Amino acid sequence: MAKIVTRFVCINCGYEAGKWLGRCPGCGNWNSLLEESGPKATPAHRSRRVEAVALCDIPNNNLFRLSTGMDEMDRVLGGGIVPGSLVLLGGDPGIGKSTLLLQVAFNVAKNGKKVLYLSGEESAGQIRLRSLRLDIDSDSIYFLNEQNIDLLGNYLKEIDPDFIIIDSIQTVYSENLTSIPGSISQLRECTARIMEMAKKSEKTFFLVGHVTKDGALAGPKVLEHMVDVVIYFEGEKNFPFRLLRGVKNRFGATNEIGLMEMSASGLSEVEDPSKLFLNTKDPTVCGSAVVASFEGSRPLLIEMQALVSSVAPAYGRRMASGIDQNRLALIIAVLEKKRGLRLSNYDVYLKVAGGVFLKDPCVDLGIAAAIVSSYRERPLPVDMVFIGELGLSGEVRSVPFLEARIKEVEKIGFKKAVIPAGTNNGIYNHSGLEIIEVRNLDEFIEIVMEGSCW
Numbered sequence: 297m298a299k300i301v302t303r304f305v306c307i308n309c310g311y312e313a314g315k316w317l318g319r320c321p322g323c324g325n326w327n328s329l330l331e332e333s334g335p336k337a338t339p340a341h342r343s344r345r346v347e348a349v350a351l352c353d354i355p356n357n358n359l360f361r362l363s364t365g366m367d368e369m370d371r372v373l374g375g376g377i378v379p380g381s382l383v384l385l386g387g388d389p390g391i392g393k394s395t396l397l398l399q400v401a402f403n404v405a406k407n408g409k410k411v412l413y414l415s416g417e418e419s420a421g422q423i424r425l426r427s428l429r430l431d432i433d434s435d436s437i438y439f440l441n442e443q444n445i446d447l448l449g450n451y452l453k454e455i456d457p458d459f460i461i462i463d464s465i466q467t468v469y470s471e472n473l474t475s476i477p478g479s480i481s482q483l484r485e486c487t488a489r490i491m492e493m494a495k496k497s498e499k500t501f502f503l504v505g506h507v508t509k510d511g512a513l514a515g516p517k518v519l520e521h522m523v524d525v526v527i528y529f530e531g532e533k534n535f536p537f538r539l540l541r542g543v544k545n546r547f548g549a550t551n552e553i554g555l556m557e558m559s560a561s562g563l564s565e566v567e568d569p570s571k572l573f574l575n576t577k578d579p580t581v582c583g584s585a586v587v588a589s590f591e592g593s594r595p596l597l598i599e600m601q602a603l604v605s606s607v608a609p610a611y612g613r614r615m616a617s618g619i620d621q622n623r624l625a626l627i628i629a630v631l632e633k634k635r636g637l638r639l640s641n642y643d644v645y646l647k648v649a650g651g652v653f654l655k656d657p658c659v660d661l662g663i664a665a666a667i668v669s670s671y672r673e674r675p676l677p678v679d680m681v682f683i684g685e686l687g688l689s690g691e692v693r694s695v696p697f698l699e700a701r702i703k704e705v706e707k708i709g710f711k712k713a714v715i716p717a718g719t720n721n722g723i724y725n726h727s728g729l730e731i732i733e734v735r736n737l738d739e740f741i742e743i744v745m746e747g748s749c750w
């Protein structure tokens with residue numbers, strides 16, 4: 297019988313120690329080491345020697361992908377489901393992870409594939425109620441209410457599914473460890489076991505992962521390193537729109553996004569994402585600007601809203617929804633230094649319409665335009681889009697994928713686009729679209745804010 301070993305594992309980084317420590321040597325967090333016990337590991341003995349293979353001798357097999365039946369989901373996955381891959385889907389509670397995977401399972405089953413849905417959180421009756429609400433009924437989808445991962449191999453031999461969903465990875469456990477489900481050791485052991493099954497059987501596994509209050513996937517970071525694809529399912533509960541964001545993909549591009557809309561009948565794809573974040577603008581409204589952001593491989597036109605209000609003699613507040621608050625403070629500092637705007641005595645609030653979070657630095661010019669518009673109480677042209685990154689010295693820097701952004705501006709029907717100077721070169725002079733080039737904040741405020749472009 298294997299000897300039971302007691303160890304202390306950090307819940308943040310997975311660092312292991314033989315005794316309790318107040319501060320984790322791995323990540324530096326205090327009081328993050330928890331006691332766990334398990335059998336002492338024994339060295340594995342290989343029955344045969346593995347020979348090294350030259351790179352040119354590895355067969356070049358064409359990568360086959362299976363469609364999920366949702367173009368937005370296929371986009372995030374890099375074109376579809378790759379056999380033998382391990383995909384981790386994380387998101388807030390109630391965001392729609394189980395609903396999404398049940399719809400994907402139904403689409404896969406309609407293509408003649410078998411699906412195994414293993415749930416450690418919900419009963420068969422609960423899954424059946426959801427399937428009836430979503431109008432899903434198929435004899436190729438098998439439900440399994442089992443938490444012991446050691447028995448999964450037997451079910452794979454009996455059912456022989458092509459697509460396996462595990463909801464969630466925090467609820468399954470291995471009998472080889474005495475720790476509770478969801479612990480650091482259980483997560484690593486179960487994920488390693490599933491990864492071995494996926495690579496040997498060429499079956500696709502989808503794992504549902506819980507997230508912490510900070511929005512990160514629960515468990516050690518090694519969990520994300522082990523899987524092939526990591527997808528975050530984001531969205532505000534007050535909005536029906538959901539965002540699929542790929543942060544890791546061994547078979548495609550990272551930072552790809554997919555947009556969906558939640559309704560009583562399930563998740564549906566958003567056909568025109570740009571129109572989703574734009575409302576009919578009132579030409580008398582101040583502090584509103586439209587930017588052309590580039591998320592993944594697609595351009596999106598999104599409305600930025602700013603509110604600048606005076607306060608009593610004190611330091612003004614800075615609050616941002618949809619972008620990093622430090623980024624807002626940086627843009628305000630540039631406006632104060634280079635244009636002399638006394639924003640330190642004002643509260644500045646910024647919001648990205650639609651509940652989406654933007655990381656593209658090329659929306660800086662639109663943020664600055666919205667702030668100046670609210671500060672001067674002068675509205676911006678309703679048919680104008682702002683594209684450009686703002687430097688610390690007040691210059692407007694060039695942006696990547698400018699042609700794709702301009703095409704999206706034309707498609708939606710805007711008439712004017714403000715872009716960095718020197719990036720046009722005559723190739724963006726499309727019919728019906730006026731290109732306005734600016735070099736710095738001075739030119740931008742002179743041309744746009746003082747009315748010479750109206």
